[in-house]
Amino acid sequence: MANRIILNNVSYHGAGAIKAIPEEVKGRGFKKAFVCSDPDLVKFGVTAKVTSLLDAENLDYEIYSDIKPNPTIENVKTGVEAFKKSGADYIISIGGGSSMDTAKAVGIIIANPEFADVRSLEGCAATKNPAVPTIAVATTAGTAAEVTINYVITDVEKERKFVCVDPHDMAIIAISDPEMMSSMPKGLTAATGMDALTHAIEGYITKAAWEMTDMFHLKAIELIAKHLRGAVANTPEGREGMALAQYVAGMGFSNVGLGIVHSMAHPLGAVYDTPHGVANAIILPTVMEYNAPFTGEKYREIARAFGVKNVDNMSEEEYRTAAIAAVKKLSEDVGIPADLKEIVKSEDIEFLAKSAFADVCTGGNPRDTSVEEIKALYEKLI
Incomplete structure (x- = not known):
């Protein structure tokens, strides 16, 4: 039996790692970011540590923050519609598992619209296309969502969480910068x-x-x-x-x-x-x-x-x-x-x-x- 290993194309580690983002964006020819980040991170200026770097280089973006600590099917569907309206061509997810899981589901559905109901992504869904290119910036030292092929969505109606496992959802760039984590209580x-x-x-x-x-x-x-x-x-x-x-x-x-x-x-x-x-x-x-x-x-x-x-x-x-x-x-x-x-x-x-x-x-x-x-x-x- 063969064992498979799937990892990010590129990852950056250490204090100040987020500074690599603008050059990666320009080098890949991306035009506009759909920034997924939870409301508290936006409120307390953590998200701005990244968006200020985009501002300094005149790189366009739009923030989506309708994300709950245990992201729901509705969060994902709303995010899909927001992405479509934004005109973005890539995603930057900033946060822990909640922001990154939402971003993964949104990115997968945009590239594979037949899974728009969200529930059909449970388990190992047979998606055909890689998700929207994503740069994942961790703000917690725990979920490792920036390097995993997994994400978890809450089905409020059925009072259950379901796990999705999909190699197509892997972020192309992972950023693990401890300075993004220093404000965690x-x-x-x-x-x-x-x-x-x-x-x-x-x-x-x-x-x-x-x-x-x-x-x-x-x-x-x-x-x-x-x-x-x-x-x-x-x-x-x-x-x-x-x-x-x-x-x-x-x-x-x-x-x-x-x-x-x-x-x-x-x-x-x-x-x-x-x-x-x-x-x-x-x-x-x-x-x-x-x-x-x-x-x-x-x-x-x-x-x-x-x-x-x-x-x-x-x-x-x-x-x-x-x-x-x-x-x-x-x-x-x-x-x-x-x-x-x-x-x-x-x-x-x-x-x-x-x-x-x-x-x-x-x-x-x-x-x-x-x-x-x-x-x-x-x-x-x-």
Whole structure:
């Protein structure tokens, strides 16, 4: 079996990386940008860090900010119509997963109008054409949406999120600039950082994992263990480390998939509007315990990446316990709640479990599961 790796054509990393945008735009002959960015980023001047560079070079653009934290089908449809009216020929997405996921769906539908209903994009849709050329600028160190072929849309009517996996949606240029992330508040920094850790751990143990993606995921875990606390404290080193870590994790999981931590987190976003990173962070240790018997020696390497000493002298049970304990300690240190008691209503668990089981991420979990077993995991967390 051949293993496939899909990455951006070009990516820029480090402080000041956004300064490369104008030359890329001019060099590619783009005329007008459709700038997708959420309202808060526009309000607090983060989006302007990029648009001011366009202004300085007299490069035309139009801003679209009708984007919710968990973008909806309606956000996408409105964005498609706005793009058509704008006269734009490329997209700049500025933000975390919400802005980038909206931009991906808009870009795909513009190039493949037969998917205009949005719902038909769920799973691995048979799109024929690459999305509108997109420059993706990350403002959070977590989703790695700038380097992935995945995006998630909320179906408000059916109270569910659905995952779309499409190589045609990949941004042609990714920008990972820690200076774009420095204004993130502590809570968001912690949540998105734990989202990145979930990507790295789930990608490392998923059924499709292989040597190259293992390399990405283990390095990401090491970087997150080293830098997330500093990023939450807003140190330059912490921001720089997490900007790289989340991108490296994205290089891996985008190509091999995830597991039931994400499957269980998606319904929480759809039903309760729970921030995705918070949901992942709360669920991760419990699912790690559940998956442990099906992970071989991988938890030893997770523990090693966290800096746990003497892992080679530990028994299988000891290094698995150590890996899970390291994840719990990091989550606690950055202020993530320990359980779902303040989020999940017991009467919703049946619906949540059925939604999670049907999620596209479930198939990648190292341990085959069932609706009943997922229900038990939710119940354990409340």
